[in-house]
Amino acid sequence: MLRLEFPDDLLTGHAEVDRQHRMLFDAADRVLAVKQATRDTVVPALRFLLSYVHYHFGAEEALMDAIAYDRAEHHKRQHKMLREAAEAVKEAALAGEDLARVAARLHVLFLDGYVFHIRHVDAPLAAAARDRGLEGADALPPSGVLVQAGRLGPEHEGVDAPVTTGTPDVGIDLPAVTTGTPDVGIDPPAVSRVPDDGVELPVVADASKDSWIKH
Numbered sequence: 001m002l003r004l005e006f007p008d009d010l011l012t013g014h015a016e017v018d019r020q021h022r023m024l025f026d027a028a029d030r031v032l033a034v035k036q037a038t039r040d041t042v043v044p045a046l047r048f049l050l051s052y053v054h055y056h057f058g059a060e061e062a063l064m065d066a067i068a069y070d071r072a073e074h075h076k077r078q079h080k081m082l083r084e085a086a087e088a089v090k091e092a093a094l095a096g097e098d099l100a101r102v103a104a105r106l107h108v109l110f111l112d113g114y115v116f117h118i119r120h121v122d123a124p125l126a127a128a129a130r131d132r133g134l135e136g137a138d139a140l141p142p143s144g145v146l147v148q149a150g151r152l153g154p155e156h157e158g159v160d161a162p163v164t165t166g167t168p169d170v171g172i173d174l175p176a177v178t179t180g181t182p183d184v185g186i187d188p189p190a191v192s193r194v195p196d197d198g199v200e201l202p203v204v205a206d207a208s209k210d211s212w213i214k215h
């Protein structure tokens with residue numbers, strides 16, 4: 001079974017940013033680990049993940065605006081790309097794609113796209129926030145504040161509430177995250193250069209074409 005774990009080498013040194021990154025990986029891992037995976041259980045778990053993605057990116061963008069972050073536009077473009085890639089995984093599940101391939105696509109997206117983004121795009125933002133003294137839990141506003149400010153759709157309000165026994169409103173059990181990231185035979189990602197910002201971005205693989213996918 002494919003699993004995801006948030007590795008310590010992705011820590012940015014900003015406690016709240018790191019906590020939310022762990023939540024992202026945990027939500028993605030719970031999609032992969034749904035018991036008795038069927039479309040009726042995987043799709044709601046994906047919807048919860050996507051809702052948290054929308055919230056987290058909105059919270060980071062509010063932080064960027066609050067500190068007048070000089071790389072905000074590039075960072076927001078990256079968020080748009082990653083949101084769309086995650087939405088595509090959900091749409092594939094809704095369209096009837098084999099669930100093993102859906103899981104593999106999500107796994108690759110996090111190992112390539114999200115890992116790269118946290119390491120090379122989020123880390124500088126976290127450092128800039130620390131330099132401005134915005135290090136506490138209130139550095140990233142809660143979902144309710146973002147909804148009131150028109151920065152987040154009301155359907156995502158409350159997604160940041162603590163979860164202990166299950167994903168809200170989807171009726172599935174959420175297993176604990178195991179240690180260790182499985183070896184799935186993924187080669188290092190290709191990269192394409194984004195002009196004028198010097199950050200190389202991974203080209204997320206289309207897992208539906210990879211021969212290593214296990215059924």
